[in-house]
Amino acid sequence: MHVAILGNGVTGVSAALRLRARRPDWRITLVSGESTHHYSRPALMYVFMGHMRYRDTKPFEDSFWGEQRLELVRAWVTRIDLEKKRLVLHGKPPLAWDKLLLATGSKPNRFGWPGQDLEGVQGLWGLADLKTLHDSCARAREAVIVGGGLIGVELAEMLHSRGLGVTFLVRESSYWNNVLPAEESAMVGREIRAHGVGLRLATQLQSIEDDGRGRAAAVRTDQGERIPCQIVGLTPGVSPNIDLVKESAIPCARGILVDRHLRTRVPDVFAAGDCAEIERPGEKSLVQQVWYTGKQQGELVAEVIAGQEREYEPGVWFNSAKFFDLEYQTYGRVNRNVPGEASLYWEHAGGKKSVRIVHVGGKVIGGNVMGVRWRHAVCERWIEEGRGLAHVLPRIGEASFDPELFARHEQEIAAAFARQGAA
Amino acid sequence: MALDAKTLAHDFDEEALGFDAPARAAPERRTALHRVAAALMALGALAFVLFTTGLDLGGGWSALAATLGLATLGACLWFYVDFKDTAPGIRHDDTFFRGIQNRNLLGWALGLALTGFYVVLYFQPQLEKLGFPAVLERPARLCDPLARLFSGQDADRWFLYGLLYTLAVWVFGLRMFLKYRHNRYQQVRTASVMFFQLGFALVLPNVLKGLNQPEYYLTYFWPLKSWYGEPDGVHHFWTSGTLGMGLILFGALMILVATPLLTWRFGKRWYCSWVCGCGGLAETLGDPFRQQSSKTRASWKVERWMVHCVLVFVTLSTGLLWLNSWRRGEFLGAWSNPFSLTYGFLVGAIFSGVVGVGFYPLMGGRVWCRFGCPQAAILGILQRAFSRFRITTNGGQCMSCGNCSTYCEMGIDVRAYAQQGRNIVRASCVGCGVCAAVCPRGVLKLENGLPGDRFEGAGNPWSVLVESLRRTEGPGYRSWVGSGSAAPSRSDLA
Numbered sequence: 001m002h003v004a005i006l007g008n009g010v011t012g013v014s015a016a017l018r019l020r021a022r023r024p025d026w027r028i029t030l031v032s033g034e035s036t037h038h039y040s041r042p043a044l045m046y047v048f049m050g051h052m053r054y055r056d057t058k059p060f061e062d063s064f065w066g067e068q069r070l071e072l073v074r075a076w077v078t079r080i081d082l083e084k085k086r087l088v089l090h091g092k093p094p095l096a097w098d099k100l101l102l103a104t105g106s107k108p109n110r111f112g113w114p115g116q117d118l119e120g121v122q123g124l125w126g127l128a129d130l131k132t133l134h135d136s137c138a139r140a141r142e143a144v145i146v147g148g149g150l151i152g153v154e155l156a157e158m159l160h161s162r163g164l165g166v167t168f169l170v171r172e173s174s175y176w177n178n179v180l181p182a183e184e185s186a187m188v189g190r191e192i193r194a195h196g197v198g199l200r201l202a203t204q205l206q207s208i209e210d211d212g213r214g215r216a217a218a219v220r221t222d223q224g225e226r227i228p229c230q231i232v233g234l235t236p237g238v239s240p241n242i243d244l245v246k247e248s249a250i251p252c253a254r255g256i257l258v259d260r261h262l263r264t265r266v267p268d269v270f271a272a273g274d275c276a277e278i279e280r281p282g283e284k285s286l287v288q289q290v291w292y293t294g295k296q297q298g299e300l301v302a303e304v305i306a307g308q309e310r311e312y313e314p315g316v317w318f319n320s321a322k323f324f325d326l327e328y329q330t331y332g333r334v335n336r337n338v339p340g341e342a343s344l345y346w347e348h349a350g351g352k353k354s355v356r357i358v359h360v361g362g363k364v365i366g367g368n369v370m371g372v373r374w375r376h377a378v379c380e381r382w383i384e385e386g387r388g389l390a391h392v393l394p395r396i397g398e399a400s401f402d403p404e405l406f407a408r409h410e411q412e413i414a415a416a417f418a419r420q421g422a423a
Numbered sequence: 424m425a426l427d428a429k430t431l432a433h434d435f436d437e438e439a440l441g442f443d444a445p446a447r448a449a450p451e452r453r454t455a456l457h458r459v460a461a462a463l464m465a466l467g468a469l470a471f472v473l474f475t476t477g478l479d480l481g482g483g484w485s486a487l488a489a490t491l492g493l494a495t496l497g498a499c500l501w502f503y504v505d506f507k508d509t510a511p512g513i514r515h516d517d518t519f520f521r522g523i524q525n526r527n528l529l530g531w532a533l534g535l536a537l538t539g540f541y542v543v544l545y546f547q548p549q550l551e552k553l554g555f556p557a558v559l560e561r562p563a564r565l566c567d568p569l570a571r572l573f574s575g576q577d578a579d580r581w582f583l584y585g586l587l588y589t590l591a592v593w594v595f596g597l598r599m600f601l602k603y604r605h606n607r608y609q610q611v612r613t614a615s616v617m618f619f620q621l622g623f624a625l626v627l628p629n630v631l632k633g634l635n636q637p638e639y640y641l642t643y644f645w646p647l648k649s650w651y652g653e654p655d656g657v658h659h660f661w662t663s664g665t666l667g668m669g670l671i672l673f674g675a676l677m678i679l680v681a682t683p684l685l686t687w688r689f690g691k692r693w694y695c696s697w698v699c700g701c702g703g704l705a706e707t708l709g710d711p712f713r714q715q716s717s718k719t720r721a722s723w724k725v726e727r728w729m730v731h732c733v734l735v736f737v738t739l740s741t742g743l744l745w746l747n748s749w750r751r752g753e754f755l756g757a758w759s760n761p762f763s764l765t766y767g768f769l770v771g772a773i774f775s776g777v778v779g780v781g782f783y784p785l786m787g788g789r790v791w792c793r794f795g796c797p798q799a800a801i802l803g804i805l806q807r808a809f810s811r812f813r814i815t816t817n818g819g820q821c822m823s824c825g826n827c828s829t830y831c832e833m834g835i836d837v838r839a840y841a842q843q844g845r846n847i848v849r850a851s852c853v854g855c856g857v858c859a860a861v862c863p864r865g866v867l868k869l870e871n872g873l874p875g876d877r878f879e880g881a882g883n884p885w886s887v888l889v890e891s892l893r894r895t896e897g898p899g900y901r902s903w904v905g906s907g908s909a910a911p912s913r914s915d916l917a
Contacts (some may be wrong), residue, residue: 040822042824043825051516056826059823194510292822377817403606
C-alpha cells in the first residue's frame with residue numbers, strides 16, 4: 001500500500017506521522033515543491049527578523065524522515081491523474097499511489113488591484129516570498145501593508161524590524177473587528193501604533209503606482225491619499241489552494257469537498273487542512289484555516305486512511321496570535337453573533353492586558369485574553385462542561401498560565417466583573 | 424496548468440536562503456550616548472593596558488576607577504542606551520545576523536581571548552617557568568584597595584578573577600534587567616545570581632580570609648568543588664577551628680539534605696539558575712550566546728554520557744582518596760597527590776574554566792553545566808526522578824515555531840515535546856525560563872506541580888541514570904512512532 005501526501009505542511013506531516021504509527025508497513029511519501037523538509041510556516045517571520053535560521057524552523061531533524069521511512073519528494077505536481085492513480089511531477093517521473101491525501105493548504109487572496117503584479121508587490125505565504133521580500137528590502141525605505149488580519153501584522157512587524165517606515169491599510173473601522181470585540185481590537189490598534197506603524201483604518205487600496213520601470217512606487221487609497229512605498233504587502237486573507245485539484249475530476253466548491261471522514265467524492269482520495277471544505281448535512285460547510293485545525297484534521301484523516309471510521313468533530317475552538325508584543329489567546333465562541341451573547345470584560349489600567357468571558361444567560365461559551373496567558377485545558381473543560389459564571393468566576397485563578405512571579409489580577413478581575421453585574 | 428511558469432522555474436535551496444547581513448533601510452541607530460559609552464569602555468581598556476605595562480595611575484582607588492571603573496560604567500551605559508528606546512518585550516531581532524553572536528571571525532576571536540585569559544589565569548606559574556611574564560600580577564595590583572577593604576590583604580590573581588567575574592555578572596545582569604523588564608521571573612532570578620555572586624563568591628570568602636578563617640564558598644559543595652569533600656580539604660577545615668568544623672557540617676547538610684529536598688520542591692533550578700556562580704555567569708554574560716547551543720540528538724547523547732562520566736569519575740576519585748587516607752597513604756602511595764590533582768586539573772581548570780567559559784561564543788553559555796558539571800548531573804538525576812518541577816505545555820497551542828528550542832541554552836529540543844502537547848521533564852533543564860519567555864503563543868510555563876501530572880518522569884534515580892545512558896532516540900514522537908501503539912496526542916481531545 002502506497003499513500004502519497006501532497007503537501008508537507010502541518011496537515012500533511014501530522015497525517016504522515018499518525019499513519020506511520022497506525023501502519024508501520026505501508027509506504028508513505030510526502031510531496032512538496034516548496035521545500036524538501038517540513039518547516040513551521042508560522043515561524044517564517046522569525047527567520048526574516050533574525051530570531052532563528054531556516055533550519056531552526058524545522059520541527060524534526062533531517063534524519064527523522066528516513067528513520068520513520070517517510071519518503072520525501074521535492075517536486076511541483078502539475079497534474080493529478082485519477083485514472084492511472086498517479087501524480088504527474090514537474091521534472092521528475094510520475095508518482096503512483098494507492099491512496100492520495102491532498103493537503104495543499106491555502107494561498108493568498110488577490111483582488112485584482114491595478115498594479116498588483118508590479119515588482120515589490122507580494123504576499124507572505126512561503127519561503128520564496130521570504131526571499132523576495134528580503135531582496136526587495138535592499139532598495140526600499142517605505143512599505144504599505146494591505147489587509148487587516150494576522151499576516152498583515154506579522155508583515156508589518158517584519159518590515160519594521162528592518163527599519164522600513166510601515167503603513168498599514170485596514171478596510172474595517174477597527175483592526176480585525178470581524179473576529180475581535182471592540183475593546184481588544186482597539187488595544188491591538190494601539191499596540192500597532194505604539195511601534196511606530198502608521199495604521200490607516202477604514203481605508204482601502206485603490207491602486208499601486210508604477211515607478212516607470214515596473215516597480216511599485218506608491219499606493220493610492222480610497223481616502224485620496226498617495227503613500228510612497230517600494231514594497232506593498234498584500235494580505236487580504238487566504239483561500240483554499242485548489243487550482244491544481246480543480247483541473248481534476250475531484251469536486252470542489254470553496255475548497256475540496258469532503259465528507260465528515262475527510263473523504264473526497266473520488267474513492268481513495270482524501271483532503272484535509274486548509275484546502276478542505278467539510279460538508280455537514282444540515283449545517284454550513286466548514287473551511288478551517290489555522291495551524292491547530294490543520295494538525296487535527298491531518299491526524300484524523302490518517303485514522304480514516306488506515307481504515308478507522310472516524311468523523312471530524314471540531315472541538316472547542318481555540319487560537320492564539322501575537323501582535324508585536326501583545327499576546328492573544330481565544331477559547332470557544334467570542335464575537336460570533338450567538339443569540340443572547342453577553343460578556344464580562346476587564347482591562348488592566350495599563351491598557352495592555354484584558355480578560356473577556358463570553359456567556360449566554362450565565363453559561364460560559366468562550367473567552368479572550370490579551371497580554372495574559374490562560375490554560376487551554378481549563379478553558380476547554382469549562383466550555384465543554386457548559387459551566388456557568390457562578391462556577392467559573394471564583395476559579396479564574398485556575399486558568400492562569402502566566403509565568404511564575406508575574407503580577408496576578410484575579411481580585412481586580414473579580415471586582416470588575418462584579419461591577420458589571422455578574423456577582 | 425495550475426502552476427504558473429514562475430513557480431515551476433522557482434528553484435532555490437532553502438537551506439541556503441541567504442538571510443545574512445540584511446540590507447537596512449535605516450542603519451542601526453547609534454546615538455551620541457552610544458559613542459560616549461564606547462569611548463568610556465575604550466578609555467578604561469586603554470588605561471588597563473597602560474597600567475599593565477607599567478604606567479603609574481596614582482595607585483589606590485584612582486587606578487581602579489580609571490581602568491575597570493570606566494570600562495564598567497561605559498558598558499552599563501551602552502546597555503542602557505541600547506534598550507531605553509525599545510518597547511518592553513522579546514527583542515531578538517538580528518540575533519542571527521550579528522556575526523559575533525553567530526560564530527563569525529569576531530565570535531571566534533572572543534572565544535579565543537576568553538580561552539587565553541583562562542589559560543594565563545590557571546597556568547601562570549607554569550608559564551612563568553617557561554619564561555612568559557606574569558601578566559596578571561600588575562592588574563592584580565589594581566584590586567589591592569578593594570581586597571584590603573575585604574580582607575586586609577593585598578589582592579592576588581584570583582581576587583582579580585573574582586572581581587572581573589562579579590563585574591561581568593553585574594554588568595550583563597543589568598542587561599538582563601533591561602532586556603526582560605516585562606518579565607518578573609527573569610528579573611528576580613537575575614537579581615538572585617547577582618546577589619549570590621557578589622555576597623557569597625566575592626565578599627564573604629575574602630572577609631573570612633581576613634578573619635584568618637578558611638576561605639570558603641558557601642555556594643559550592645562537593646562534587647562541584649570536589650576538594651571540599653576530599654580528605655585533604657576536610658582535614659584543612661577540620662583543623663582550622665570551630666567555624667571550619669561548622670562549614671564541614673554545612674557542606675554535608677547541603678549535599679545530603681538540602682539538595683534533594685530543594686530539588687524535589689523546585690527542580691534543579693533552585694541551584695543552577697538562581698544560586699550557582701557558573702550558572703550565574705552563563706545566565707548573564709552567556710545570554711547573548713544561548714542560541715549557539717546544539718539541539719541535535721547527537722549532542723544530547725554526548726551530553727548524557729559525558730556529564731555522568733564526570734560524576735562517576737569524581738565520585739570514584741573521592742572514594743579512592745578516602746580509602747587511601749584511611750590506609751594512611753599505603754593505597755595510592757606516591758600517586759595520591761597527582762591523583763587528587765587530576766580532577767582539579769582536568770575538570771576544574773580545563774573543563775569548567777578554559778572550555779566552559781572560553782566556548783561561550785561558540786557553543787553557548789552552558790557548555791560546562793551541560794557536559795561537565797557533576798553537581799548538575801546529580802541535580803539532574805533527582806529532577807528527572809522525583810521532582811515536582813516540569814515545564815507544562817499549554818494544551819494544543821504550540822505551532823512548532825521553534826523559538827523555545829533555539830533559545831534553550833541547555834540544548835533541549837523543547838519544541839519536540841511542546842508540539843506533542845507533552846510536558847518537558849528533562850534532567851538537564853536548569854529552569855531559566857527563557858523558553859516560556861520567548862514563546863509567542865503562551866505555550867510553556869515552569870511549574871512546581873503535583874508529581875503525578877508530569878506525564879513522564881519518575882522511576883528511581885538509578886534507572887533514570889541507566890535509561891539516560893542507554894537511550895538512543897530523540898525526543899520526537901518516540902512514544903508512538905515505530906511502536907505502532909495508540910498516540911496520546913493532546914490535540915486528540917479537540
